Amino acid sequence: MIWIACTSQLVVQRRWGDECILYDIDSGNTHLVTPLAAEVLTRLQEHPADMDSLILFFAAGEVPCALPEIRATIATILDDLERIDLVRRCAA
Amino acid sequence: MIVSDLPSAELGTRLADPGLHLVTGQFQLCIRSPIPALAATIGLMYADYPLGNAQGFTDFHVTLEHPTGLRRWWRKQVVFEFDSALPFKPLPATQAFPMLEWGLNWCVSSYANLYLIIHAAVVEKNGFAAILPAPPGSGKSTLCAALVTRGWRLLSDELTLIRTADGRIVPLPRPVSLKNASIEIMQTYAPQAVFSPKVFDTVKGTIAHMKAPADSVARAAEDACPGWIIFPKYQAGAATSFVPISPAHGLMRLADNAFNYSSLGLQGFETVAGLIDACEVIDFTYSVIDEAIAAFDALAAEALERQTGKAS
Numbered sequence: 001m002i003w004i005a006c007t008s009q010l011v012v013q014r015r016w017g018d019e020c021i022l023y024d025i026d027s028g029n030t031h032l033v034t035p036l037a038a039e040v041l042t043r044l045q046e047h048p049a050d051m052d053s054l055i056l057f058f059a060a061g062e063v064p065c066a067l068p069e070i071r072a073t074i075a076t077i078l079d080d081l082e083r084i085d086l087v088r089r090c091a092a
Numbered sequence: 093m094i095v096s097d098l099p100s101a102e103l104g105t106r107l108a109d110p111g112l113h114l115v116t117g118q119f120q121l122c123i124r125s126p127i128p129a130l131a132a133t134i135g136l137m138y139a140d141y142p143l144g145n146a147q148g149f150t151d152f153h154v155t156l157e158h159p160t161g162l163r164r165w166w167r168k169q170v171v172f173e174f175d176s177a178l179p180f181k182p183l184p185a186t187q188a189f190p191m192l193e194w195g196l197n198w199c200v201s202s203y204a205n206l207y208l209i210i211h212a213a214v215v216e217k218n219g220f221a222a223i224l225p226a227p228p229g230s231g232k233s234t235l236c237a238a239l240v241t242r243g244w245r246l247l248s249d250e251l252t253l254i255r256t257a258d259g260r261i262v263p264l265p266r267p268v269s270l271k272n273a274s275i276e277i278m279q280t281y282a283p284q285a286v287f288s289p290k291v292f293d294t295v296k297g298t299i300a301h302m303k304a305p306a307d308s309v310a311r312a313a314e315d316a317c318p319g320w321i322i323f324p325k326y327q328a329g330a331a332t333s334f335v336p337i338s339p340a341h342g343l344m345r346l347a348d349n350a351f352n353y354s355s356l357g358l359q360g361f362e363t364v365a366g367l368i369d370a371c372e373v374i375d376f377t378y379s380v381i382d383e384a385i386a387a388f389d390a391l392a393a394e395a396l397e398r399q400t401g402k403a404s
Contacts (some may be wrong), residue, residue: 014365019340023361028354030338
């Protein structure tokens with residue numbers, strides 16, 4: 001299963017410290033997310049990806065024992081982004 | 093020429109027909125009404141406002157009159173008419189002045205889309221504006237009324253207009269709406285201020301308006317730089333306190349309080365984000381008005397000091 005951004009360039013991002021706001025131009029909705037969630041969305045806007053390749057990308061340089069935590073964090077982020085209609089999953 | 097220059101008989105005559113043209117901030121209004129009690133309250137509350145040019149462009153034409161039918165004689169009512177439409181249900185005739193104020197707020201918040209419009213009071217000192225968004229019952233109007241009787245300039249007690257082109261705040265000083273206990277609090281706190289007669293049993297309880305300070309009306313063309321977004325909350329017995337809010341949370345709360353954030357689209361988002369960049373965002377709790385004013389004065393003094401420091 002791969003993840004795809006629902007919009008390509010139609011989300012405006014503003015960051016303040018460890019918080020980020022996404023403004024979806026299509027829907028007019030505004031969302032408060034973490035900077036990592038914004039990075040995941042940006043990555044998916046550039047390339048649709050499956051979970052393993054997202055983990056490979058975001059875990060670069062991390063020690064192997066951190067991988068389960070990173071996987072869980074990214075899974076939660078994807079669920080949250082899907083819930084606010086910014087990403088969707090589809091069959092590979 | 094200002095409204096108080098008109099003899100009271102002429103004010104009533106003009107209001108009845110063809111209508112009184114007056115200027116509030118950036119807007120010219122034409123108010124038409126044959127109701128004598130309304131004329132008297134308009135004469136009291138709008139005494140300092142410039143008369144408009146009847147031949148010039150008028151932003152909002154409104155009429156308040158008694159409806160036709162049985163209600164002309166029995167439990168008299170009043171209707172608010174805007175561009176020949178009746179956007180609201182009739183109210184008891186005694187509520188004509190609050191209805192005028194609510195109707196004018198509705199006109200501005202529905203049609204003035206050159207501005208991002210936030211449901212918030214806004215006051216200014218030393219060139220910097222404090223925006224006070226808050227739900228009903230938070231003590232926003234009481235705080236606003238108290239501040240403008242102690243040296244702060246009234247920009248608006250209800251609608252903060254942010255010009256989308258440059259992010260500056262455009263004044264719309266009109267009478268300050270006070271509810272229930274706030275009326276007596278302000279009458280005691282500022283006995284020199286002018287208040288409209290109390291109107292009982294409105295949907296918001298008892299209402300009275302406090303006249304906008306003449307200086308604020310005279311300076312209505314002077315825009316202001318946003319300085320603070322302060323979410324006020326009156327809490328009996330609480331100590332006066334400022335608690336900073338993160339910019340992103342501030343943006344979400346401010347957007348929730350904007351009337352036309354969605355309809356302005358990306359421009360609305362960029363305007364709110366620009367405002368967040370320009371302002372300190374704060375939760376403010378208070379119970380003693382004098383302490384609240386001292387806290388606001390300290391903010392204004394710090395801002396002035398920073399500005400003077402930058403300039404030198």
